[in-house]
Amino acid sequence: MTIMTDDELLHYARQLLLSDVDVDGQQKLKKSHVVVLGLGGLGSPVALYLAAAGVGRLTLVDGDRVDPTNLHRQIIHSRDYLGCLKVESAHQRIAGLNPFIQVDTVPEYANVKNMSFLDESVDCIADCTDRFSTRFMANRMALDTGTPLVSAAALGIEGQITTIDPRDSNAPCYACLIPDIPEVERTCAENGVLGPVVGMIGTLQAVEVIGILLGWPDRLTGRLLRFHAKQMSWKSFFYRKDPSCVECGSAREFI
Numbered sequence: 001m002t003i004m005t006d007d008e009l010l011h012y013a014r015q016l017l018l019s020d021v022d023v024d025g026q027q028k029l030k031k032s033h034v035v036v037l038g039l040g041g042l043g044s045p046v047a048l049y050l051a052a053a054g055v056g057r058l059t060l061v062d063g064d065r066v067d068p069t070n071l072h073r074q075i076i077h078s079r080d081y082l083g084c085l086k087v088e089s090a091h092q093r094i095a096g097l098n099p100f101i102q103v104d105t106v107p108e109y110a111n112v113k114n115m116s117f118l119d120e121s122v123d124c125i126a127d128c129t130d131r132f133s134t135r136f137m138a139n140r141m142a143l144d145t146g147t148p149l150v151s152a153a154a155l156g157i158e159g160q161i162t163t164i165d166p167r168d169s170n171a172p173c174y175a176c177l178i179p180d181i182p183e184v185e186r187t188c189a190e191n192g193v194l195g196p197v198v199g200m201i202g203t204l205q206a207v208e209v210i211g212i213l214l215g216w217p218d219r220l221t222g223r224l225l226r227f228h229a230k231q232m233s234w235k236s237f238f239y240r241k242d243p244s245c246v247e248c249g250s251a252r253e254f255i
Contacts, residue, residue: 004030008100012054025214030056030101032123032213037061037110037138039086041198042152042205043128044076049206050126051094055213057102058094059117062086063109073195110134118145124209127151128202132178136247139174142166143248148212149174150220152205157194157229159201163208163220166248171221175247177239197229 004012004026015021021029032055036047039062050058064086066077074086081089087105094103108114110129118125118141125147127138135151142149142164149164151174165171204225211219224237243249 005100008054011098011100015053020216021214026054028215029054029210029213033057033059033121034209034213035059035061035115035118035122035125036128037125037134038128038130039074039076039090040064040070040128040130041073041193041195042154042202043126044074044090045199045202046126046128046206046209047090047094048076048097049203050209051098051101051103053206053210054098055101055210057104059104059106059122060087060090061106061108061110061114062090063107073193073198075199110137112137112141115141118147120145122147124212125149126205126209128205130155135174139164140247143173150205150208150212152201154198154201155191155193157197158227159197160224160226161201161204161208161220162224163212165212165219165221168221170241172239172241173245173248176242176245176249177224179242179245194229197227200227 012026016023016026034050034055036043036058039047039060047058047060066081066084066086066089068082070077076093077086077089085107087107091103091105106114125138125142127135127149129135138149143166146166151164152161153159162177164173208220222238224239226235
């Protein structure tokens with residue numbers, strides 16, 4: 001059993017009151033390790049809420065530096081850290097929020113080499129990046145290591161989130177949902193984004209990760225949840241495993 005100090009119990013007091021968490025759940029969170037890819041608009045609330053909730057170990061991966069144009073949506077950073085690495089800015093903010101957890105940093109953009117540490121010690125991956133190439137790489141790594149992956153995206157006034165869970169052999173992967181990489185990848189820097197939209201999607205992403213760590217049922221596996229801010233509407237789409245998927249289906253054997 002993971003022992004919590006009196007200070008920790010006080011920090012998590014309101015969360016411990018929930019029957020869906022309680023002491024056993026809080027201990028599960030404390031023993032968990034989550035990798036957060038990207039410390040931008042999505043990664044900011046993901047990292048903050050997972051840290052505040054007591055996920056015992058966070059590994060933050062991002063090679064970018066804090067820029068003034070980030071601050072309207074990337075709420076983990078501040079003007080005091082302009083020009084600094086985002087992982088260091090985030091680390092400092094988290095340390096001031098919850099000193100009872102371990103935070104590791106990888107000051108590089110996620111790639112196959114620097115993500116080689118993924119093993120059974122990682123309980124979940126939160127993909128908060130804005131590039132399809134990184135999303136597909138995270139999908140492959142999740143499949144290779146059997147690690148649940150919560151993938152989210154936001155652009156303009158819309159956002160979406162889904163979960164890839166390779167622990168279920170019948171569950172679809174990200175490539176089942178989007179089989180082809182678009183030729184043109186739109187990013188927030190090129191097309192703009194409304195700050196609260198990434199905040200909402202990132203917060204949902206943190207909730208989904210916590211649900212996975214605590215073993216809650218009915219996660220977003222095989223389901224894409226989409227939000228449109230102007231219409232204030234939510235839509236949910238189900239998608240299935242593609243038997244011929246090049247990543248998780250029979251076609252993978254021939255690559």
